[in-house]
Amino acid sequence: GQQVMQIPQYQHVQEGEDFTTYCNSSTTLSNIQWYKQRPGGHPVFLIQLVKSGEVKKQKRLTFQFGEAKKNSSLHITATQTTDVGTYFCEGTNAGKSTFGDGTTLTVKP
Amino acid sequence: DAGVIQSPRHEVTEMGQEVTLRCKPISGHDYLFWYRQTMMRGLELLIYFNNNVPIDDSGMPEDRFSAKMPNASFSTLKIQPSEPRDSAVYFCASSRITGTGELFFGEGSRLTVL
Numbered sequence: 001g002q003q004v005m006q007i008p009q010y011q012h013v014q015e016g017e018d019f020t021t022y023c024n025s026s027t028t029l030s031n032i033q034w035y036k037q038r039p040g041g042h043p044v045f046l047i048q049l050v051k052s053g054e055v056k057k058q059k060r061l062t063f064q065f066g067e068a069k070k071n072s073s074l075h076i077t078a079t080q081t082t083d084v085g086t087y088f089c090e091g092t093n094a095g096k097s098t099f100g101d102g103t104t105l106t107v108k109p
Numbered sequence: 110d111a112g113v114i115q116s117p118r119h120e121v122t123e124m125g126q127e128v129t130l131r132c133k134p135i136s137g138h139d140y141l142f143w144y145r146q147t148m149m150r151g152l153e154l155l156i157y158f159n160n161n162v163p164i165d166d167s168g169m170p171e172d173r174f175s176a177k178m179p180n181a182s183f184s185t186l187k188i189q190p191s192e193p194r195d196s197a198v199y200f201c202a203s204s205r206i207t208g209t210g211e212l213f214f215g216e217g218s219r220l221t222v223l
Contacts, residue, residue: 033211042200043152045211088152090212096165099152 002027004091006100014108019076021103023089032072033090034063037102043088046074079107111135113215115201121221127189130218132201133182142212143176143186144200152200158184191222 003026013019023032031050035043047056049065049072056063062075072091076083086102114133122128134141142157156166161178169176173192178184188195198219202212 035212042214042216043202043212044214048211097154099154101151 002091002093002096002098004089004098004100006089006103008103009101010104010106012106012108013079015081016078019079019083019105021074021087021089021105023072023074023091023100025070025091025093027070027091027093029069029091029093031092032065032069033092033097034072034074035088035090036085037088038085041085046087076105079105081107081109083107113201113203113213115199115215115218117218118216119219119221121223122191123223124192125190126222127187128191128195128220128222130186130199130201130220132184132186132215134184134201134203135213136182138203138205138213140204140206141178141184142202142204143184144202144214145197146200146217147197155186188220191220193222196220196222 005024007022011019033048034046036046037043047063052069053067054065060077064073072089074087084105084107086104088102089100090097116131139160143155145153145155153168155168156176157164158178174188176186198217200214200217202214204210204212
């Protein structure tokens with residue numbers, strides 16, 4: 001079955017440093033979604049990527065979909081303490097979606 | 110607009126007891142999903158409904174788990190009998206379009222089975 005892997009599992013950064021999480025799928029995806037879950041909270045939708053090579057930006061967040069539509073990344077520039085949480089990707093293929101295990105980001109002020 | 114509403118937020122029960130979790134999706138959303146989240150297994154899709162009809166229940170762990178959606182505004186996930194390994198956070202989510210749209214998650218029901 002479809003597998004979606006995320007790395008790293010954990011990332012600790014100093015406030016102001018950059019952060020990147022990577023998502024890799026065992027199959028070609030039709031689209032990919034990214035979510036953020038704050039500690040003790042619930043996943044909240046951030047963005048969806050559909051096109052090969054697509055790049056989207058939300059303020060300090062940059063999302064990228066690979067050319068082969070099998071991988072994606074989320075990059076945060078100059079992290080802030082409000083960025084803490086777990087970032088999940090959700091890969092979709094043939095109507096079935098699978099969540100990655102997430103990358104948990106902690107930010108030291 | 111009210112989001113996805115789940116109850117109870119927390120439940121502590123003893124092994125062998127029946128547990129019922131409830132969910133009210135966002136009005137107008139045709140799809141409803143039940144997820145389970147644990148440290149060991151991450152976010153697992155248990156079952157999802159389209160227009161109140163179960164479409165894929167392949168993620169339901171075993172016969173102790175059952176889910177219903179009697180109408181467009183209500184769904185339940187039942188565990189009978191509950192076991193300690195069922196301890197997890199159970200999320201309900203709804204969406205307009207499955208696979209291509211965003212999921213709106215409820216705040217979750219944290220279940221502890223002693």
